[in-house]
Amino acid sequence: MGKRIVIALGGNALGNNLPEQMIAVKQTSKAIADLIEEGHEVIIAHGNGPQVGMIQKAMAELTRSDPEKYIPCPLSVCVAMSQGYIGYDLQNGLREELLDRGINKGVATVLTQVEVDPLDPAFQNPTKPIGAFMTKEEADKLVAERGYNVIEDAGRGYRRVVASPKPQSIIEIESIRDMVSAGLVVVACGGGGIPVYKTEGHHLKGAAAVIDKDFASCVLAQQVNADTLIILTAVEKVAINFGKPEEQWLDELTPDQARKYISEGHFAPGSMLPKVQAAVEFAESAPGRSALITLLEKAKDGVAGKTGTAIHL
C-alpha cells in the first residue's frame, strides 16, 4: 500500500551551482518518480546552503556597487529566492520525468514560511554553513572587511556561517495539506523554510537566519501526518566510527541507540547529527512512524527495506 512520504533532499540532489543543479535535478527526479510510480504520496523538502550563499553574495555585491540605489537584501528574502529557483528546477525536472512515464500529476512549489523563536539562542551563535568553500585568506578577508562569521568545515575549507534557529511551525501548512490531498506533488519548506516570527497583529517579520532543512522536514512530516521521513544524502547508511578503521554501517537504529551514539560523538555536527536527531524526533512522534537515511539513488530500495539506515521504535 502506498505511504505518505516526506523526502528531504541533501546537497548532492541539487549540486553547487546552476549547471550542476540542472544535471543533479534530473537524477533526483528519477529517484522521486520511482516512489510516485509505486503509489506513494510524496512531499519534497530540500536544502539551500550553497544556493542561499550565492544569492546573498550577489545581492551584497549589488548593494556595494551603489548603496543609494540597491538597499541591502535581508537573508530571509534570499531564502525565499532560493526556494523559488530550486522549486522551479524541481517542478520542471519532475514534470518531465513523470510525463515520460505516462504519469499526469501536478507538481507545485509552496513558498513556505517557518516560524522561529526570535529569542532562540541560535541567533547569538551562528552555526549554519552557507555558500561556497573559501581558502583561509579569503575567509580572513571576509571577517575583517564585513564582520562575517566563518568556520573551518571538516577539513574541506572555510565557509560563512549564519544563525540557524529551530523550526517551530509551518505558516502555510493548511495550503500544503490541501494540495497533497488534491493529489499534487508538493515541494515545501525549501532551505528549511523562510524564517519568520510573529510581531504585532498578524504581521510576520523575516529573520536573518537559515533553518536546517532536516529539522524543518521533521516538522513538515509530522504536520502532514506522514508515515515516513526519508533523508536523502551522500551516504547509503549511517555509520558509527565514521571514517575510522573500525567504521560500522548501521541497518537499523532505535531512538535509544541513536541517543547513545549521539552522546558518544559518532555523528558530525552540521552534517549527520541533525539528520539523526530529526529522524529520532520523527520516529518518536507517533506510533508507526519511521525514518530512513540513505543515498538519493537508493531511495526506492530503502523504502522496500533493502538498504539505508531505518530509525524506528
Ligand SMILES: Nc1ncnc2c1ncn2[C@@H]1O[C@H](COP(=O)(O)OP(=O)(O)O)[C@@H](O)[C@H]1O
Ligand atoms: N556517522 C556518520 N555516518 C555517515 N556519514 C557521516 C557521519 N558523520 C558525518 N557524515 C558525513 O555527513 C554527510 C552528510 O551530511 P551533509 O553533506 O551535510 O548533508 P546534505 O546531504 O544534507 O547536504 C555524509 O556524506 C558524510 O560524509
Ligand SMILES: NC(=O)OP(=O)(O)O
Ligand atoms: N537549509 C539547509 O539545511 O541547507 P543545506 O541542507 O544545504 O545545508
